[in-house]
Amino acid sequence: MNKNLKPGAFVCLVLIFVFVMGLYPPAILAAEENPSEETVEEITPSELYARCAVLMDADSGRILFSKNGREEAPMASTTKIMTCILALENGDPKDRVTASADAAAQPEVRLGMREGDVFYLQDLLYSLMLESHNDSAVAVAEYIGGSVEGFASMMNEKATNIGCTSTYFITPNGLDAEDENGIHHTTACDLARIMRYCILESPQKDTFLEITRTESHTFTDTAGSSSYTCANHNAFLKMMDGALTGKTGFTSDAGYCYVGALRSNGKTFIVSLLACGWPNNKGYKWADTRKLMEYGLENYEYRTISPNISEEALPVENGYLGGFPSSDSVVVPLNVDGENVSVLLKKDETIEETLDLPERLTAPLEKGSNLGTVAYSVNGKTVASFQITAAYSVLPRTFSVCMNYMKEQFFF
Secondary structure (H helix, E strand, O other): OOOOOOHHHHHHHHHHHHHHHHHOOHHHHHHHOOEOOOOOOOOOOOOOOOOEEEEEEOOOOEEEEEEOOOOOEOOHHHHHHHHHHHHHHHOOOOOEEEOOHHHHOOOOOOOOOOOOOEEEHHHHHHHHHHHOOHHHHHHHHHHHHOOHHHHHHHHHHHHHHOOOOOOEOOOOOOOOOEEOOEEOEEOHHHHHHHHHHHHHHOOOHHHHHHHHHOOEEEEEOOOOOOEEEEEOOOHHHHOOOOEEEEEEEEEOOOEEEEEEEEEEOOEEEEEEEEOOOOOOOOOHHHHHHHHHHHHHHHHEEEEEEOOOOOOOEEEEEOEEOOOOOOOOOEEEEEEEEOOOEEEEEEOOOOOEEEEEOOOOEEOOEOOOOEEEEEEEEEOOEEEEEEEEEEOOOEEEOOHHHHHHHHHHHHOO
């Protein structure tokens, strides 16, 4: 302590420091900084290390929590989930892949292949996903896409097709890279979408899960001259009950990254993390992943939406349903097409109904005709939508109809 500082002044400084820290705890500041538009609640998991983080309901694709979820950032080796799924969809496990000089020259982490070595595609995918080998990624990319550049085009096309809006691939392994279009990057939202595609939508989803859940895999090159063993480094698989899959990543620009999925009690969640610390903070990604997964499991439950509408019928001008052909409008009952839908919701979230129907209809009208929709949304995002149709047909009230009615009443 400064000997010239009076005791009373020192006490005041301490009290001021405690007061300020109470108002602005560092961990909470980090979690609430720059809240994203996807954030469902202002108060969500309050302590996250990751600069960018997302919790997604995999079944619906709805973002349940986001911290800077749309911020673009490098994603390191989480890139390899896209490399793997494209290889599975466009190649055969028994295809032979020859290592090029460029593949063999890739930096650590690598399998250690040499130019001219030949491997089965399936074995290289285990190398890619279990050990995150950079040389295997390039060898796979060159085989599937003809070149690294050609494969990157496939990656970007797939990303666009599955709904990614802010992702740009340059490399198949996720090493930091930049070209005339920008840096190799994604967002936490897009990374979660890519994982969702890999585990739920791709025709090769089962094989993807089989590879990424394998504890270890031993193989040789096709000549049998060299043997390799790959061990799974995804600690999340043993960290939580229901853990499905995941992929780690690290580069000097990206920091530690992770994307993983969990299924428990009928609920499937995806967590994606970007810039989740730098050395020596490898454990940050596991702490954040657990926190977000537990948050989802504890706070969200399925609620059933039963398609129903308050409007039971609509008037049909110039319509005829039998009987006296009055000039008054007739009404047609409405049907809602579709079955009950289960939606994962937080306990205090409310479902809003939006009805899109015309005020009046005009004959003729066929049974089953689409008349409008009823949509159900949560926090402005549609979670279910149903078509509204006519319960039966309505004929037009014509001169011929009126004459036929008169004949039936007065002449027969």
